Amino acid sequence: MLYPEIVIAGCGNPLFADDGYGPAVIEELQKLTLPDNVKVVDAGLGGPHFIFTMLDPEVTKKLVIVDIADYGAEPGSITKLRVEDLPPGSYRDAHSWDLAEPLQRIKDKIDVTIIGCQPARVTDPEMEIGLSDEVSKAIPKTVRIVLETIGVDYGTAI
């Protein structure tokens, strides 16, 4: 099976400064030894095609998405959102499934949590590599929140 019971997907593009937050969190999570039923994926920009539309609700019970979110907070602040809190079109795939949102379709069968971080700087369309200090500093806390969300107690080190 491609995806196990718990999937953690980091979304975003490291070529646009703070948009690389999702993949950066994944890089940290990949350093940890997590239970076999957890899969940590750097989704990049491919979340809708490669993950959200390919989960089998018989197997996957929990999806945690890590992404940047502009919700008017201080840069580096983290929020937990549900699919219901997302404005329409957030994850609308241009390669679209009937122009509907894949997350809307799976949310009743799979428990979806979105962990969003307020970015300081997104440089689109100009490319720039590197997270702002505020967002970099949010990474350890995000890792903690992800682990808490999936019910993994990693002890005192993190």
Place this chain on the structure above:
Amino acid sequence: MSKVVEISPTTRHEGHSKLVLKVNDAGIIETGNWCSITPVRGVEKLAVGKTPEQVPKIASRVCGICPIAHCLAATEAMEASIKVEIPKDAKLLRHILQLANRLHSHALHNILTLPDMYLPGTDVKINPFSPEEPVRSVAKRIQRLREIGQTIGQIAGGEAIHPSNPKVGGMYENCSEQARTKMYDLAKEGLVLAHQQAEFMIAVLRNYQKRDWVDVGGMKVALPKDLGYHDQGYLATHPFYGSSSMDENPTWDIRRFKEVRPWDWYMGEMEVTLEEPKYPVGGTTKLGTKVNPQMEACTGIPMYDGQPVEVGPRARLVTYRNFDEKGTIGQQIARQMEFQDCLYEMIDCIDELNPKGKVCADYIPNGDGTLGWASNEAPRGTDVHLAKVKDWKVQYFSMLVPTTWNFATCSAALKGAPWQLAEVIMRGYDPCVSCATHMIVVDEDHKIVAQKLIQQ
């Protein structure tokens, strides 16, 4: 008198693009411009000064649907510049990864194509999400094919989305004997499904081709027999993988390539004079809107032998398999024919792969600044990357991505078709119009809710 209609944004493909069409009184396209409106700037600049290991990672982030093609083309452009030959087993793993990606991509494109098509023998368009048969089992088969592609890709490439295994000089790791057997089993299962899927799709496409009319948002549109025909040439560099400047007989020639600016090729400023609110989804652009494809197009126009050319499945089949069917349906059929080819080839590669073989070159030179290029036959066409590496630093890097080749060719193919079918022609190219950022923008009302949820 000619009228101007604009479809923006176009749907059911990757990225953002639009169609600006000058049509006659009967609604037939006189001049069609298909242009990218996704600005992506600076990959070339960003790459300079980075190491040859970093640049393929950067290249793979340019697009959310073909990271594998970009990762492989960029890695091999670096290898071509520093002139390193990679071991045979590394090559085989790359071929398997490439084919796995193609399998997934073609299956996904089926879902994007089906809503334009009819259930044979009826006037009902296909909804791939319908819970009813026969569509349901087709959808399940498509999903399984995608899953097989992604799983094999993950084994050969390390990760299924952004492959972690390829490196300059080969691959980081070979796979285990057990993993090889798993890939083999999956490929054999996939082959049976691919045959069934290709047969189904070809039947559906032929049925569409035989129709006299099709429905577009309640409008009955006559279907021309030469839908999507063009007289541009084709470009393909390999039946399934690619070529590079290191090959004994390279199949791409930089001297035959040149790029012109969109304003030499696209229409200038015009005003929208035809609006159709019934056109799905949400109608065409409002009357009186100013459009200017010359200025709005975000890509250059690449030419081969002085002309825009078509790249993709049909170009590969025309070049290597004597395929000769023109038009949108011919192009779609070529794509379905690649399904089986893809799995036969994959099985051959898995057969040949020695899991104990070496996968990285012993000596990796630092490069002397020679220009190297590598092409990769991505699902939607030839992806060429060019690089100069000196002293283990990238001095120059450039990407010629598949859909950029196809923009001007598809624009030529629009001529003579009813404007309502322009998107059907465009979708035949399986466009991938590059990607931008992803950010959730929570609206004002939700901001308050979100604020409450901030964790300390």
